[in-house]
Amino acid sequence: MTALRPRRAVPGRHLRWQPGRRCPAVALDLGSARTRAWAAGRGLILDVPTVTFPGAGAVYPVQRGAIVDVGGTARMLDRLLGHRLPRFTRPLVVLTAPVLDGYAYRNAARTAVEVLRPRGVVTVPAARAVALAAGEDLSAPLLVLDLGAHLTEAVLLVDGAVFDARRTALGTADVDDATPAVRIGEAVAHMTASMLRQDRTSVTADALSRGPLLAGGGALRPDITRHLAYAALRTVPAPHTAAVRGAARLLEAPGAARLRKAPRSHPRPTDTGPPGDRTD
Structure with missing residues (x-):
């Protein structure tokens, strides 16, 4: 377990606790x-x-x-x-x-x-958390695509809970001449196709019809997003901090x-x- 040590005293930043004070x-x-x-x-x-x-x-x-x-x-x-x-x-x-x-x-x-x-x-x-930031209606199936620097996740939410998920150890930091941006698009397509193929219900299809929700720093990269072939793709505002x-x-x-x-x-x-x- 990580040892705890006293915090550094910084003048003007530490406030003395008082009864009734709200915790940060x-x-x-x-x-x-x-x-x-x-x-x-x-x-x-x-x-x-x-x-x-x-x-x-x-x-x-x-x-x-x-x-x-x-x-x-x-x-x-x-x-x-x-x-x-x-x-x-x-x-x-x-x-x-x-x-x-x-x-x-x-x-x-x-x-x-x-x-x-x-x-x-x-x-x-x-x-x-991404869905909450976007103010999405969680009563309906929702597919969240999170394109990070070193990890890309495709997560299907049903009633706000995780119903299915896929990920690949590939992100924006991996994109270069050896790993073109199209590979991320192909990985996302493979993950969502696998979800659709293995789903014995209609929720994956419903989520795709609704339109996947795109977040993460990769959502700010047109060279990556143009390879995501979804008709109703939606991007969260300020996706990198969603x-x-x-x-x-x-x-x-x-x-x-x-x-x-x-x-x-x-x-x-x-x-x-x-x-x-x-x-x-």
Whole structure:
């Protein structure tokens, strides 16, 4: 388990806790290429490369949807967020997670986030967060295509829950002369065709008819999106920050308001929280 160390004192940034004060709340999106954080009442406060510096060179603690260096991730979070959170409070943290291999990711992320001394940690599938950011009607089947820097996911949501998912270890950072952009389009087409072929219901077809929802940094790349052959393809506004913005919407849920009321003492972090997939 990652050792916790006292936060650095930064004059003018740490506020003394008072009874009745609301605990801070933070949404996190730990991507392979970039880490983004959204603070309740403040908006986007971080959009930086996902790197840590334990020694001479930069180390990348998150690689293709997996946290490969938990300690490095914790050090990075402490460096980026430790001085931004008021002392004597425990933040509520909402964390996005990839759909596949999500259990291992959530366990690793939970250990890393402990460096922030959270009052509660709630995880939400990144695809669902994207849908929330777009304000989509989750009562109808929805296909989310998330084109990241090192990972591309195709996730089918039914009633807001993951019904089916595919992914490929290929993203925008891989596009070069050896790996042309068309390969990402071909990979997405293969994933959605596999979903359609294996689905014994009509939900995949219904989602395709509705139009896939496109997010991730790849949605800003015309050289990639022109290879996505979907008649009703829709792009989320500011697609590169959609996941963290959707996670932030969970901070507005009724359960989040209850957790964010600061206690008179400081109990150990729990896994209770607003609607989402908890780190159980």
